[in-house]
Amino acid sequence: MRRSVALRLSAVLGVAGAAGAIALGLPQHEASAAANAATGFASQNGGTTGGAGGTTVKATTGTQIHNALCTRAASNTPIIIQVEGTINHGNTTKVSGDSCNTAADKIELKEISNVTIVGVGAGATFDQLGIHIRDSSNIIIQNVTVKNVKKSGSPTSNGGDAIGMESTVRNVWVDHATLEASGGESEGFDGLFDMKDDTEYVTLSYSILRNSGRGGLIGSSETDTGNSNITFHHNKYQNIDSRTPLLRGGIAHIYNNHYVSLNESGINSRAGAKARVDSNYFEDSKDVLGTFYTDAAGYWQVSGNIFDNVTWSAKGTDNNPAGPNVVSNTSVSIPYSFTADNASCVPSIVAATAGANTGLKVSTGTCSVTSSPSASPTSSPTSSPTSSPTSSPTxxxxxxxxxxxxxxxxxxxxxxxxxxxxxxxxxxxxxxxxxxxxxxxxxxxxxxxxxxxxxxxxxxxxxxxxxxxxxxxxxxxxxxxxxxxxxxxxxxxxxxxxxxxxxxxxxxxxxxxxxxxxxxxx
The missing domain is CATH 2.60.120.260 (Galactose-binding domain-like)
Known part of the structure; x- marks a missing residue:
């Protein structure tokens, strides 16, 4: 059924005009299949369903994405936006309307709710153009690549964050995404996945974050500690200098992630933050867990992790690495059920599932992989040429x-x-x-x-x-x-x-x- 839907989408796209988003007359159950069930903290606080049950539209430009948001009946009218192609500054303009608040230099999800953005067909790539979520709730972003977003140089977008959330954001699920830069702050890049100013109930799952100075943060400063209830699972962090993530206050659950080449530091728990760190695989990295660059202590509960060729710096006033003898210094209660893979198989599981254009494959929790039964046209056999080679399922x-x-x-x-x-x-x-x-x-x-x-x-x-x-x-x-x-x-x-x-x-x-x-x- 999913392949026939994808073929119908292609046919519609071939005959429709490019000026606006294309409404698809899909049955409601097929439209809802644009996303699977949210996991982790995104499943709490009423759950995260995105645009399930709403109209499905197709967009091949950023302007069409904004147009789809702005032509809804209201800012909370459910909508699924299926994106294919390259979204960049050249095709992303501001669109006005009563149900939106958009901007020209980013994909702006501001003061809205009940939205799914999902890559389909040959893939969706946001090239040098970030996704900004502000004063919004119940958002799903799935099967997309966001790359080379800059805060300085040209062009700039979203403060340099690939995906950024701020100012009263609730229930966001980012899944099967590829977020990448081409350097650190000196090259004009900032974070890949940032949350600040009252952001809660977020899950990042089955995603790749790579080639960046900063993986992401929870809290913009030592006083911005009101962000909490964030889950990271089955992600691959590769060639990142620091912030995988940086936590300031709040609670984060970090399990079954594969960390490779963390060059300066990894999970940085600060300012009273509590991180539960379960069954991750840390490889060829430095200072993968602790409190770094501050005397404002953070805490962690650890179990089942593997440290493969990890080096640790000495303790100091502003430096408290958790290793080399990594033990818990707090306890963290998780309100949802989860089944973690054994850390020894995390590299292979993550390689087969994480990133855009991998068919929405997920782990069974028993060191094996399955395709989700509700996988949408995102699992089309035609993969984007920009898909990550590290996410090959074979x-x-x-x-x-x-x-x-x-x-x-x-x-x-x-x-x-x-x-x-x-x-x-x-x-x-x-x-x-x-x-x-x-x-x-x-x-x-x-x-x-x-x-x-x-x-x-x-x-x-x-x-x-x-x-x-x-x-x-x-x-x-x-x-x-x-x-x-x-x-x-x-x-x-x-x-x-x-x-x-x-x-x-x-x-x-x-x-x-x-x-x-x-x-x-x-």
Whole structure:
């Protein structure tokens, strides 16, 4: 049914004019399917349903989005706006009306409620144009990419925030989004996901935040502590300097997120904030949790987290890292039910689900992935060319059949080149990889109990195909050689019961880059 809806949308778009948003005569149950059920704190305080039950319109410009808001009967009339294409300064103008309050330099969701904005078809990209939510409630933003929003330089938008909320905002759910910058404050960028001045009941889920100096904040200053009840789950933070997030006061629930390359600090709990931090995977990062750059203490409750190659700075007057011995210093009660994946499988689960244009796939809570039964036309098989390569749901085009035993397992090796990680070979993401510090070295998959392995698949990263020369497959528990050969790909051998399998590269024509080390029983 969903594909037929998408085809009908394309047909309507092909014959409609471009001046205004296009109303779609979809049955109400199909229109409501533009979003799944809200999770986390966004499910509280009456829930977050967005525009469910309202008219569905199609927009390919920012002006059409504003027009759709302004032509409603009232500012709280439910509406679902399905967006496809690139939204930028050139096609986003102010539109006036009794049911809206818009602006030309951003997507302005101000003094309104009951709105869903969802990417469909080939994808929705907000290019250098931020989304601003102010004095509004019951908003869903789903399956969109927002990139390179600037606060200085040209063009500027939304104070430099990809998505920003302020001034009495309630019940917002941002889901399956990709938020990215191309640098820090000195390059003109600010936060990717900011909340301030009385914002509550917000969930950010299954999203990618990357390549920014600042991930996001809750509270604009040490006195702006009235923001609370925020959930972050199944998100990937990658190459972020700080603020993943920065909390000033209030309560946040942070679970099942994958943090990679947090360069200066990560979750920064300050000014009495309380963060519950459950079953996250922190990798190749510094000071991932604590109170930083202030003497105004914050607090945390921790459980089930994995710290993989995390370094910690020394404690000081304005610096209180939670590690290296990370323990709880408060308790945080969560009012909703949730099932967290084991942290060991978080990298692979997040790689398969997070970001725009991944088909709205979600975790089952048992280290496996399923497509939501209410997935909308956002799961169209035609993906946007701007979709994140880190959100590929398949480990590799050369992946072989059977259950990949590396998912949820551990990884180590003899050495690793700067910027690479052992865990990258088991995260289901072919854009990340491990390299040895030279041209030879070991990479291993390991389990806590004996596991039968009779086949592996070595997937090289893009641009490095053919670099791997001679190799050996070893029973890492005994050192026995199970197979020798040359070149990457699928490798079968006599099955062995072991707690560790090692792929030893003994020769290479260039620096090897192993994107995935898949293991199978046979």
């Amino acid at each position: 480990a590799s085009p050369t992946a072989t059949s059977g259950t990949n035993l590396s998912i949820g397992a551990g990884a180590d090796g003899s050495s690793k080149a700067s910027g690479t990680s052992y865990g990258n070979v088991k995260d289901g993401d072919v854009s990340t990889y491990w390299s040895p510090s030279g041209t030879t070295g070991d990479i291993s998959i390991k389990w806590s109990s004996a596991t039968t392995v009779g086949r592996i698949n070595i997937v090289e990263a893009s641009g490095s195909t053919g670099a791997i020369g001679a190799w050996q497959v070893l029973n890492g528990a005994t050192g026995a050689v199970l197979k020798s050969g040359t070149g990457a790909g699928s490798i079968s051998f006599t099955a062995a019961s072991t707690t560790k399998v090692t792929f030893r590269i003994t020769g290479a024509t260039a620096t090897p880059k192993v994107a995935e080390f898949q293991t199978f029983a046979s």
